[in-house]
Structures are given as structure tokens and as C-alpha cells.
Amino acid sequence: MAHPAALLVVTVVYPLWVGAGLADWACHRATRIATTSGLRENLLHQLMFVQMGLAIAAMALLQVNAGVLVLVGVLFLLHEATVWWDLRVSLPVRRVSAIEQMVHSFQELLPLVSPLLLMAMTWDQALALVGLGSEPADLRLRWKDDPLPPALLVGGAALAAVCNALPLAQETLACLRARRSRA
Numbered sequence: 001m002a003h004p005a006a007l008l009v010v011t012v013v014y015p016l017w018v019g020a021g022l023a024d025w026a027c028h029r030a031t032r033i034a035t036t037s038g039l040r041e042n043l044l045h046q047l048m049f050v051q052m053g054l055a056i057a058a059m060a061l062l063q064v065n066a067g068v069l070v071l072v073g074v075l076f077l078l079h080e081a082t083v084w085w086d087l088r089v090s091l092p093v094r095r096v097s098a099i100e101q102m103v104h105s106f107q108e109l110l111p112l113v114s115p116l117l118l119m120a121m122t123w124d125q126a127l128a129l130v131g132l133g134s135e136p137a138d139l140r141l142r143w144k145d146d147p148l149p150p151a152l153l154v155g156g157a158a159l160a161a162v163c164n165a166l167p168l169a170q171e172t173l174a175c176l177r178a179r180r181s182r183a
Contacts, residue, residue, distance in 0.1 A: 003120075003121045005117040005118070005120040005121045006117075006121055008117055009059070009114055009117050009118075010152065010156075013110055013113055013114055013117065014056070014114075014156060015159070016106060016110055017052075017106070017107070017110040017111070017114075018159050018160055018163050018164060019163070020103050020106035020107045020110065021049075021107065021160075021163065021164040021167075022163040022164065022167060023103045023106075024100065024103045024104070024107060025164075025167035025168065025170075025171060027096075027097065027099060027100035027103060028045075028100075028171055029171075030097075031094050031095055031096070031097070031100070033090075033094060033171060033174075033175065034171070034174035034175045034177065034178035035178045036090075036093050036094035037089055037090045037093045037094045038175050038178060038179060039172070039175040039176065039179055040089055041086060041089050041090045041094070042168075042171050042172050042175045044082055044085060044086040044089060045086070045168060045171065046168060046172070047082050048079055048082050048083065048086070049164060049165070049168055051075050051078050051079045051082065052075070052079055052111055053160070054075055055071075055072045055075040055076065055079075055111065055114070055115075056114075056156075056160075058071050058072055058075075058141075059072060059114060059118060060148055060153060060156065061143060061144060061147075061148075061153075062141055062142065062143065062144060063142050063143065063144050063145055064118050064121060064122050064125070064144075065122060065125045065137075065138040065139070065140070066122075066125040066126070066128055066129050066137035066138050066139050067137075067138060067139040067140055067141050068118070068141065069115060069118060069119060069122070069125060069126060069129060070129065070139065071141065072114070072115045072118065073115055076111050076112060076115060079111060080108070083104075083107075083108060125137065125138060
């Protein structure tokens, strides 16, 4: 049977994370992002999508060890820096509603919960990163010894494509159209 933490990531954390991304897109549409903060904010959303996409791909495809924990941790920190940048761009020019702020809470906490659950799955490797534990830190990035089922990988990718990538692409097109109409 799979580790309970892995089951939580797959069945609870990831679907909530994707759902939060879709809810955020809906909030952006409601506040007419294309005509307020526009393409500049949208490009930051794309950057955050790529950052977290890389983290999710690492968690799904690579053997979870100290190296993956470090990689996911670095991507999380980069994501948080980009969130700060995004807020600096958007708050002066666009209203961010209470609902959107709550959605953002999910978008910030779920990327933190995932590596914490990974640490629970590979506790000795997590401890090894701080010089504790019963084994040395394995920093090699390599494919999973026991890969996730292809149907799960394809289903997860399809869910993100339909609920996150396509709405993000729509937001980009709307921002480009608004930019052209202003020019």
C-alpha cells in the first residue's frame, strides 16, 4: 500500500491546488485583469505556474530523496518570491477581493504542505539534510524506483492542463487583446 502521505498528496492536496488555480483565474476575470494590471501580472502568473509545475513534476517523476526535497524547497522559495513580486505589481492597480485573498492562501499553503508530506515519506532523508538521521543525504536526481501509474500521471497532467494551463492561456490572450486595443 502507498504511504499515507503520498495518498494525501495525490487525493487531497493536488486536486485542491488545481482547484485553487482555477478559482484564482475566475477572480482575475471578475476583476478584469486584462485591463488593469494586464500582461505584466499575467507573465508573473505564468512564471509561478512553471515553478510549481516543475516542483510537481519532480515529486511525481523523481525518486524522493534529499535532492528532491532541496529542489522542491528551492522552487517553493522562488514561487514565494514571485508571489511577493506579483502582489507588488497587482495591488496598486487592481482590487484583490477577500475571496481572491483566501484563494491565494490555498495557493501558498498547498505548495508548502506538499514538501512537508514528502518529508514525512522520506524522514531519514529529511533529517540527513540537517545532519541527523540514520543515512547520508542522497542528493542525486533520478527517476522513481517504483514509478507512479501512467493513468495517474496522465490524469494529473490533464487536470492541470484543463483547469490551469488553458485558463492561464485565455488570460494571456485577453491581456494581449487589451494591450492591442489600447495601442
